[in-house]
Amino acid sequence: MTSFNVKSEDSEKTIVCDDMSPSEWDAEEILRTHSYPESHQLVIHRGVKVTLPPQILAAYTIHSKLASGTFGSVFYGEEKSTRRPVAIKIVEASMTKTISYNGIKIPKEAALLQKIPSHPNIIALIEWAEAYEKHWILVFEYHGFGRDRLKFTLRHYLRNVAKSRGKRGLTENKVKKIMRQLLSACHHLEKHGIYHCDLKLDNIVVDTEGNLKLIDFGLAVEGEKGRGRIGSIFPPEMYDHYIPYELSTAQIWVLGTVFYQLFEAAKPYHEERVKSKALGRVMFSRHNRPSNECVELIDWMLKTEPTHRPQSVSRVIEHCWFMCA
Known part of the structure; x- marks a missing residue:
């Protein structure tokens, strides 16, 4: 390199x-x-x-x-x-x-x-x-709202839907639909040894029906190990600059962060807390708290220690929350 x-x-x-x-x-x-x-x-x-x-x-x-x-x-x-x-x-x-x-x-x-x-x-x-x-x-x-409505990322979708319902996050059913698609895309990449490495609301585009596509593979890599910071959402292990980390479990943290943002329109932890690894259970607003199964899954994906998280995207997809209608 x-x-x-x-x-x-x-x-x-x-x-x-x-x-x-x-x-x-x-x-x-x-x-x-x-x-x-x-x-x-x-x-x-x-x-x-x-x-x-x-x-x-x-x-x-x-x-x-x-x-x-x-x-x-x-x-x-x-x-x-x-x-x-x-x-x-x-x-x-x-x-x-x-x-x-x-x-x-x-x-x-x-x-x-x-x-x-x-x-x-x-x-x-x-x-x-x-x-x-x-x-x-x-x-x-092109995947989005069309020429007349060019604001088409998941961030814009989240903002528009939340504005229409008077609350800052999406409903649990809408979140489930989005996460199923995002996890399916990441699982497809993972099967071929590829990691996007810049997963965030701005790199996911959505159409009027809530169907999404993952974009911008400029930082994507092949392989299983990473070193230093990649993208804009950093799990705790990315701050250990000289220690290679597993991209699979780092990606799970990033997906968990996006997952949480769909409910709260904000990241679950301040950067300084992530950097110091002084984390606790994720907190939700009273008005938009999801089901216990959903909270359990997000909390699992955002464990401080990589070995305590799901070890692959397929493990997340198999969680009971996705099995519910």
């Missing part, structure tokens, strides 16, 4: 890139949509004009920006031939994990998504291309 420093506006960031064996990848499939084209149209990403490849311009119309973050911007677009809505992600090459095959760099996010069999709760990658050497362009299926 190697690391290097890159400048991002006024701050310096260290980006870690994984050295991966080319034999693990189907080269023909991965390189299927790869090219180094001349280009024509400009799109603004974080104040920078990005020149798009001609095959992207020929196939898609870009309408408006959906989101913008440290590593990339996402635009709402349509496939010209079918009018199918798509999400077009533009990420800076210098801040993107890549793998190499025969001297060609491939964005790791694209490689992982092409390796994973399709799943109804994981966003589908349609194609990808390079905008010369400075940016990657990734085209995904």
Whole structure:
């Protein structure tokens, strides 16, 4: 594993890139949509004009920006031939994990998504291309509320539903529907040795029926061990920087945090308490306290010691709370 420093506006960031064996990848499939084209149209990403490849311009119309973050911007677009809505992600090459095959760099996010069999709760990658050497362009299926209502993440869904019912969290039945889908997606990834590593409300998109898809695999990894902080929700063991931790049980903590947020619209513990490992049982507001079985499951997922949590996503799915109607 190697690391290097890159400048991002006024701050310096260290980006870690994984050295991966080319034999693990189907080269023909991965390189299927790869090219180094001349280009024509400009799109603004974080104040920078990005020149798009001609095959992207020929196939898609870009309408408006959906989101913008440290590593990339996402635009709402349509496939010209079918009018199918798509999400077009533009990420800076210098801040993107890549793998190499025969001297060609491939964005790791694209490689992982092409390796994973399709799943109804994981966003589908349609194609990808390079905008010369400075940016990657990734085209995904669009899943959300449509062009006129672009606020489509689980955070927005939680806020809108809670506002309509006059309480800050969702009902237990709605939470169960969401968690079943999220756990199904994570179980599918886990079966193929992949961990998302940035699970949070903002990386889950929802449609008007409450059907969700997991997005943004920019920090996803293969393997069972992690070191240091990954993502934005940290279990206690992530603060032990020099001790490798099990990604499976770290993921259970993160899923437990998201689980809790669906009821309370807030994290279960303040960061300082997590860091010091001074945790107790999770607390719920009186107006929105779920059933005892549900509280028991969340408390199990948020145990301080990783060995005391469910050891896999499948163990969570098998809990009696999910067996109830």
